Amino acid sequence: MRQFLSILAVLLAAASVAGAQSQSSAAPAAVVDNCRTCHAQLDDRLGEPAKQFVDDIHSTRGITCASCHGGDPREEDMEKSMSRAKGFRGVPKRSEIPQLCAKCHSDGAFMRAYNPSLRTDQLSQYQTSVHGKRLAAGDTRVAVCSDCHGIHKIRPASSPISSVYPQQIPNTCGRCHADAGHMKAYKIPTDQLLNYQASVHYEKLQGGDLAAPTCVTCHGNHGATPPGVSSVERVCGTCHVFQEQLFDQSPHKAVWAAKKIPSCLTCHGNHAIKHTSDAMIGTGKDSFCMTCHVAGDPGGKTAGQISAALTGLDQSLAEAGAVLDSAEQKGMEVGEARVTFSTAHEKLIKARVDLHTMNSARVEETTKAGEKLAQQVNQDGVQALAEYTFRRKGLALSLVAIAFVVICLWLLIRNLERPSAGEEAGHSGAS
Amino acid sequence: MLKLRDWWEERFGTELFSFLWHKQVPRHKHTIWYYLGGMTLFLFLVQVVTGILLLLYYRPSPPEAFESVQFIMTKVKFGWLIRGIHAWAANLLIFTAMVHMFSTFFLKAYRKPRELTWVTGCALFFLFLGFGFSGYLLPWNELAFFATKVGTQMMAAVPVIGTWLLTFFRGGEEVTGATLTRFFGFHVAIFPLLTTGLLGAHLFLVQYFGMSTPISVEQAHKDKPVPTYAFIPNFLLRDIMGWYIALGVLAALAAIFPWELGVKADPFGATPAGIKPEWYFLFMFQTLKKIPGHVLFIEGEQFGVLAFGLGAALWMLVPFLDRKQEGPLRRLPAVAGGVIVAFIIVMTIWAWRS
Structure with missing residues (x-):
């Protein structure tokens, strides 16, 4: 039927x-x-x-x-x-x-x-x-x-209830590709949908970002086919343009191509692409670099330098941000420092993109510029907090002075309106 | 001081000092309300001084206004205090002026011969509202921009001249840099000029006619004179004491609750949710928001604007309308005043919470 x-x-x-x-x-x-x-x-x-x-x-x-x-x-x-x-x-x-x-x-x-x-x-x-x-x-x-x-x-693809509307596509493809029975004959995995649903791309898609990649963004729709090792980088590069360009400048490019190691997905995965973190690079236990390198080899050293530069700037920004938050919560005007903070944070983002070159000098150049800005923000925040303390002390002193004057005025009025000795005598005589 | 007095009296005679020295103020259970006028005057003077100081750095153009206020608050020595006091005093000024006006109303201090004192006082109050409305836009931040957009849009509801009014106050069809320049002109030139004249007249009339004694006090002292005390020094010293306290309150408010600057206005940005005018316009805002689409044969908003306009005109003419000192109608103004106060409070709270 x-x-x-x-x-x-x-x-x-x-x-x-x-x-x-x-x-x-x-x-x-x-x-x-x-x-x-x-x-x-x-x-x-x-x-x-x-x-x-x-x-x-x-x-x-x-x-x-x-x-x-x-x-x-x-x-x-x-x-x-x-x-x-x-x-x-x-x-x-x-x-x-x-x-x-x-x-x-x-x-x-x-x-x-x-x-x-x-x-x-x-x-x-x-x-x-x-x-x-x-x-x-x-x-x-x-x-x-x-x-x-x-x-x-x-329905037209622009209709949210269409099976080919961006937010519906994963399930549409998944109807067959996540069906183990249906896919058994083809001997290909059926966990793509589940993996994709754990990815940052799916998170964005569900959050309403219709430009977030779905199955068809990478595999094509009518011409659906798995991207090969040679074309994965190009597929990701359609959105992540700078990362692709910078990766092309990296020492990994030629070596991985020769060994037929896929570019982007070696570190980021394919369907289950997670949020990136600075721990992905370096010599730590979560570092992808350590899959092929050891801490002491040239690649390991570069990874360590890049990691140190990124975490250093991240830490400086966190400290500056905390000082700024504290000043702002106290009602201090820190609008300009916020703008500088955003610029410093952009440097961190740029450094995270720059790392695709695997050129530690280039990354450090960017992070140093960010560090300088973060220090400036920190100083502005500290100054704002000092200004806050100064204001409080100034207010306390002013209020004491004002209270003193008010009390003096009150005493003066009381003194002025106190019945004179003659009036008091008159009163007592009358009584 | 005595030399100065001699210098004055040699040239202008002894009337002024003699008048001030012998001036008496009635002393009774309602005397406290007399101090609100002086307090309002003090706050107005604070506005003049802090406003002039702000003018030294403020630049009235969209690319510079927000940044110049930010500069005042962060880079100018005690700029934050000057701006904070200016913003807080503006609100306290309208509050004390409002309480002063209603206390005058309920004590019937407007009755003959003080009709013009009341009229000039009301005009001053409306001018203060104008100061508040025009000054609110000057920092060119998001809230001010959109509140001004909503506020000026209401002018379009005025029958016949609504569109002209809107264009005149905005300096075009939309709120733009032209509106900012225009509001700045109103705030620092036109309104101060009008206020100086009206305030001079109001103070002269207050001194000329003296303080009004409430009817109830007059009746309680049927055959005896109402007790008094000297304007100088007894009343003036109390006034000064109140001003010092107001100064302390202003300093505390400016230091503990700094007036926020917010984010710079983006004329192309979406209107933020929950845009509301300053508290003293809330009751009008809420009324116009909740009024039905059509009332009688005209649009609801138009009806509301007309009603407020008519209400303001009647309010100014109260001394000429309230002539009954005897009979059952003598309490009508007090009842109407009570309804108006209740209406303002209820609508303000409603707008505040919604």
């Missing part, structure tokens, strides 16, 4: 080709669609697709069931509308689906009427993918268009 539904859905998508092509490239017009009228009254297998298709992107653009499934939707008689003579093809085979979708989606002239900016190279891309190659070789268990995009409830 699942197969039937998928075929039916693909037929719908492809039918848009036939139906719409027959109307040349004209914009969709209101069409009599008896397929949906009848199928909507049916249950389950035959009724559900018609119900789902109501909100499908194709349906909303005027594409009908017949566009994929063939037949004549104007005929009310089921025998006639679904007759072979009218071109009815029923549920398309899985192997036919890419071609069926491509009838429209690879036709630039046709697609222009609907979405001029939509690419039309999906089929040719697909044919270069592992999925496409395997399908061509007769493996119908691999992903075809409908496996990722859906069948009768296809």
Whole structure:
């Protein structure tokens, strides 16, 4: 039944080709669609697709069931509308689906009427993918268009409920790739989704950053294929541009290429890419450098120098930040020092990028500039705290002086308004 | 001192010193309210002095305003204190002016012959509000920028001339550098000029007519004169004592709760959540926020602005409207005043908490 539904859905998508092509490239017009009228009254297998298709992107653009499934939707008689003579093809085979979708989606002239900016190279891309190659070789268990995009409830990729919306992609790919049973025949791991979900990329994606990489960012979408050792660096470099450029200048570049060691993922991993930390470099137990180097060799020494420079600046910034926080909590104006602090922190970030050159002198040059700024921030903070103490003491002295004057004034008033000796005598005489 | 007095009297006669020396102030259970006028005057003088000092460093343009205030607070010796006292005294000034105005109202000190004393006093109070509104924008920080945007937008609700008013005060359609320059001009030139004239008139009238004795006190001393004490030195010394205490409070507030500068205004940034005006505008802000979309046949906001305008005009004309000293209507002003005070307090608390 699942197969039937998928075929039916693909037929719908492809039918848009036939139906719409027959109307040349004209914009969709209101069409009599008896397929949906009848199928909507049916249950389950035959009724559900018609119900789902109501909100499908194709349906909303005027594409009908017949566009994929063939037949004549104007005929009310089921025998006639679904007759072979009218071109009815029923549920398309899985192997036919890419071609069926491509009838429209690879036709630039046709697609222009609907979405001029939509690419039309999906089929040719697909044919270069592992999925496409395997399908061509007769493996119908691999992903075809409908496996990722859906069948009768296809939404544009910009819709958050679309199966190909960035935040949905990991699960869409994971439906097959995390299914041990499905992947058993291919002998490839099935922990990619789980690993990805533990990564910094997934964390960003879930946090609402739609630019965060998903499966398709690195593997491609229609042309999905695993990046080889030689191309991993280029894949990561599409976003991490400077890191790639700096890595190219490092001694690792030539050596790793010769030994076929993948570049970025050797230290950072692939699917489970975690937040980086300064402990990843150096001679400590968490250092990746120690996988190949020892503390005493030239590489180990460089790693140690870089680590010391980074942790030194990090520590200085932490101290300066704490002083600044303390001053700010006491109500001192430290806006300028905050700006300097940000500049110093940017130096730390730059040094962390610079380390991809594995050039300790270059990293130290950046960290020294940061250290200088951090010291300045620290001094500003200490001055602000000293100023705070000065203000408190000044206030206490001022209040004592003011209180003294107020008391003197009060005594003066009391003295002025005290009855004179004559008045007192008069009072006592009267009493 | 005596030589100075002789010098004066040789040229201008003995009237001034004689007047001051013999001036008497009524002494009764409500005398405490007399000191609020002097306290307001003192705070205004503090504003003048600290304002002039701030002017030495402040630069009224968007690229420099925030930085110049930051410079005053961090680099200028005691700049933080001057700015802190200026900001805190502005708030205390409006508070004491408000209490002074309402105490005058409830004690009916505005009644004949002091009608003009009341009118000039009210005008001064509205000017102080203008000082507060224009001065709030000058540091060009985020809160001030957006509060001014919201505040000036309300001017557009004034019927007929609303759009003109908005453009006039903003110096254009939006709050920009032109608004800052304009507000600066109002704050340091136009308002001080008007205040000097009105304050002079107000002080002259206060001295000319003397302090008003509340009706209840007059009635309690039917056949006897109300006790008094000398303006100099008894009243003046108490006044000075109050000013010293106010100075101590200001210094403590400026040192313990420094007036925050915040972050520089970004006209292209999103309006931060929970933008509110200064506390003394909160009741109007909240009323205009909660008023229904339409009241009678006009827009709610327009109705609100008209009502406040009419209310302010009636408030200034109270001495001419409250003529009944006898009969059942004689308590009407006090009841209306009580309702107004309750309204202001409730709306302010509501706005504060929302």
